[in-house]
Amino acid sequence: MLIRFLPGNQRFFRLFSQHAELGVQGCRELLLLLTHLSTERELRAQNVEAAEKAADRITRQTIELLKRTPVAPLHPDAIHKLVSVMDDVLDLAEDTAQTIYLYDIKRVTPAAIQLAEICVACAERLEEAVGLLVSRRNRDGILRLCEQIDKLESDADHVMRAAMSRLFRDEPDTRELIKLKAVYELLEQITDKAEDVANIIEGLVLERSWRG
Template structure:
């Protein structure tokens, strides 16, 4: 089924991998940010700075990818696929940054097991996205890529379940209306990160099927 060679402009794949690395750095910093809230050690701002730095680097990678796309006559993937994938990767990290901003701007001073669980699922999802991206240069990896995309889909379903449970507990047990509103927004934002990871998986799956 798989194995057709792609025309090689390897720089695109290098840029995809570089961006995926920044996504992982941002996701790991988000987990650390959440953990710092419970420790009250004042480190949350430092962890957000790491997220912000990763997002800025990723923005530059996205701009470089788009510039290269305009200059390259023969691309290894369909131009629309390259455009969609790099922008979807960028969306993932943008949402990670948004989550970090909300946690700091809302002055959240304690987190919940559900928020931590969602952040851990984000890290797993981003790791799987990074792995799938790393396999893209060869369609010999098609079976492994599709399996990885299925794993990302399952993680998104896990995040859905965690968020539903979190919302149920929140509305049942949280007496502080302001805290309820804040946590509701955070849960929804964290879950949306896994949605974007699933979107990336769908794009990658489409690339494999189109080029098989």
């Protein structure tokens, strides 16, 4: 079947990859924001926002292309769901960056940085998995990456639970506690959404409608 070689269908895969690349960029900028709070907070928050806005444009382009494509390489509902949930990852990254900036958070814990590192790892594996969707020959590699993302999300859960326990036990300033709690929760939600994307990808490669 030559469906994947049609010009419009090749463009779907390029758009998926561009979106995933922006996901990596946004999560890396978020990590840099957390590790350079005193010197680069505004710059890094702006960079995360820029990545999110660029991804929004790609999401709209993908949906418009879907409307014009009679035979897509994936089921239309799957394409819409995939790009929408990928967009959720960057939405949450932007929410996290804006929370840090608007709450004027001046310090974060090692746990917050560890969670951000896990977010980056999830985004990198999503980028790799999305890039492999172009061919059925990549099925096993895609599934391995999805398993890795699932493991990373579990790691994030463990990090957040331990961080929350320390926060409520050791933080005397109620305002700081509220701020850090919000950051922990948003970072963990990024990994949740990354796992959601991985689950969508996993479902795609396991069903017969995948025409890659």
